[in-house]
Amino acid sequence: MNEDKNETEELKEENAQEVPTEEKEDKKPEKKDKKAGRKKEDERLTALEAEKEALEKDKAALNDKYLRICAEYDNFRRRSQKEKDNLYGDIKADTVQKFLPVYDNLERALKQGTEDEAYRKGVEMIMTQFCATLEKLGVKKIESLGKTFDPAFHNAVMHVDDEEQGENVIVEVFQEGFTIGEKVIRFAMVKVAN
Numbered sequence: 605m606n607e608d609k610n611e612t613e614e615l616k617e618e619n620a621q622e623v624p625t626e627e628k629e630d631k632k633p634e635k636k637d638k639k640a641g642r643k644k645e646d647e648r649l650t651a652l653e654a655e656k657e658a659l660e661k662d663k664a665a666l667n668d669k670y671l672r673i674c675a676e677y678d679n680f681r682r683r684s685q686k687e688k689d690n691l692y693g694d695i696k697a698d699t700v701q702k703f704l705p706v707y708d709n710l711e712r713a714l715k716q717g718t719e720d721e722a723y724r725k726g727v728e729m730i731m732t733q734f735c736a737t738l739e740k741l742g743v744k745k746i747e748s749l750g751k752t753f754d755p756a757f758h759n760a761v762m763h764v765d766d767e768e769q770g771e772n773v774i775v776e777v778f779q780e781g782f783t784i785g786e787k788v789i790r791f792a793m794v795k796v797a798n
Contacts, residue, residue, distance in 0.1 A: 693784065700743050700782070701789050707734060708779065738782070746781035748774050748792045757781055757788060762795040769797035 710731045718724050746757045753760060753772040761778060769775055774794045781792030 693787065696741060697784050697787060697789050700738065700741060700784065703734075704782065704790055707731075707738075710734060711780070742784050743782050743789065744784075746783060746788075746792045748777045748781065748794055750774065753794070753796045757783075757792060758794050758796075759791040760796045761793050764795060764797050766797040771798045773797050 710727060713727045714724075714731060748758060751774055752770075753774055758774065758781065762776075764775060766775065773796070774792075775797045776795040777792060778795065779790075779793035782789045
């Protein structure tokens with residue numbers, strides 16, 4: 605019996621010795637699996653971070669592109685509006701310029717003496733209405749008589765020496781000048797003293 609006991613004890617010891625080695629062997633692959641899993645997770649995390657950075661760069665690039673397009677459109681809109689305003693002003697100036705001979709003829713008609721008061725009154729009314737229309741369009745007469753000659757507004761066609769007048773003073777206006785805003789439609793034709 606002793607022998608049986610010894611054998612049983614030996615078997616138990618062998619089994620006991622085998623179990624820890626199996627457990628140790630099982631733990632080693634688990635550690636390897638955990639390390640490999642962590643490594644894969646780290647790689648996956650790195651890949652995701654790189655993808656996130658790439659998406660943020662793309663987002664920044666798209667945002668920059670969007671802002672540039674908005675700025676270009678805003679500049680285009682302003683430029684178009686400015687061109688439209690300039691075109692309207694140029695067309696208005698050209699149209700008014702074509703009507704200025706009518707103003708000159710009405711002015712000459714008013715300077716002529718007539719015995720028919722009704723005729724004179726009618727011409728005065730037409731001239732008043734014409735001037736009111738020009739004013740509504742933003743057309744202003746260039747004040748010239750008695751003012752200092754300014755080549756930006758006046759066209760000197762005659763020169764006279766007059767000691768009673770100052771230097772470069774306009775003494776006579778042959779043809780009225782007109783402006784729309786700061787743009788000269790027609791220069792005033794004047795006679796300058798000294």
